[in-house]
Amino acid sequence: DAKTTQxxxxxxxxxxxxxxxxxxxxxxxxxxxxxxxxxxxxxPEYVIHGLTSNVNNRMASLAIAEDRKSSTLILHRATxxxxxxxxxxxxxxxxxTGKLIFGQGTTLQVKP
Amino acid sequence: DAGVTQSPTHLxxxxxxxxxxxxxxxxxxxxxxxxxxVLGQGPQFIFQYYEKEERGRGNFPDRFSARQFPxxxxxxxxxxxxxxxxxxxxxxxxxxxxxxxxxxxxFGSGTRLTVV
Numbered sequence: 001d002a003k004t005t006q007x008x009x010x011x012x013x014x015x016x017x018x019x020x021x022x023x024x025x026x027x028x029x030x031x032x033x034x035x036x037x038x039x040x041x042x043x044p045e046y047v048i049h050g051l052t053s054n055v056n057n058r059m060a061s062l063a064i065a066e067d068r069k070s071s072t073l074i075l076h077r078a079t080x081x082x083x084x085x086x087x088x089x090x091x092x093x094x095x096x097t098g099k100l101i102f103g104q105g106t107t108l109q110v111k112p
Numbered sequence: 113d114a115g116v117t118q119s120p121t122h123l124x125x126x127x128x129x130x131x132x133x134x135x136x137x138x139x140x141x142x143x144x145x146x147x148x149x150v151l152g153q154g155p156q157f158i159f160q161y162y163e164k165e166e167r168g169r170g171n172f173p174d175r176f177s178a179r180q181f182p183x184x185x186x187x188x189x190x191x192x193x194x195x196x197x198x199x200x201x202x203x204x205x206x207x208x209x210x211x212x213x214x215x216x217x218x219f220g221s222g223t224r225l226t227v228v
Contacts, residue, residue, distance in 0.1 A: 043202045043219030087154060099145065099168055102154030
């Protein structure tokens with residue numbers, strides 16, 4: 001049970017911003033929100049994670065709703081290399097027993 | 113720096129055979145996890161090992177087993193292979209432990225197993 005809901009697919013034009021939504025209406029107060037992406041023929045790659053505040057790193061930004069029932073991954077300028085499956089994951093995931101529960105993810109297509 | 117290394121990259125096995133997949137974590141990482149990814153789906157958690165002990169197990173039959181060695185490398189074994197075991201098997205390593213600061217999983221590129 002992935003416990004997150006994402007659109008199956010999205011399209012974007014190169015060099016435009018992309019907003020990837022995720023619903024996690026049953027999230028608990030201690031669950032973090034994590035994003036990973038998987039490029040073709042590769043393993044998943046960490047993108048970003050956060051708890052309550054919006055987060056930024058060199059790859060992306062994460063906007064978390066005030067009620068924490070949804071979040072949005074923002075790629076500020078999509079490139080062709082951003083075409084991948086993006087997974088939104090909830091949970092503590094760290095610690096000795098941490099694990100990632102993947103759903104179906106969102107397949108992002110970037111058009112030149 | 114070397115990332116997570118998995119071997120072999122591809123292999124083909126016959127139903128009923130046994131297979132061993134190998135994973136070398138990033139240097140300094142003490143935790144290794146295994147995931148199965150069937151075509152068109154997200155990865156599914158199989159096992160996590162930390163400091164050579166099993167710390168978590170997903171919903172997989174006893175045909176699946178794993179171990180972690182003193183150098184923190186790991187092997188995943190699957191016995192009595194079924195056609196449905198055909199998948200990409202991914203290994204992920206992390207520093208492990210309870211500190212949030214140690215969070216971060218790095219995945220290998222996986223082993224593509226085909227059972228015929």
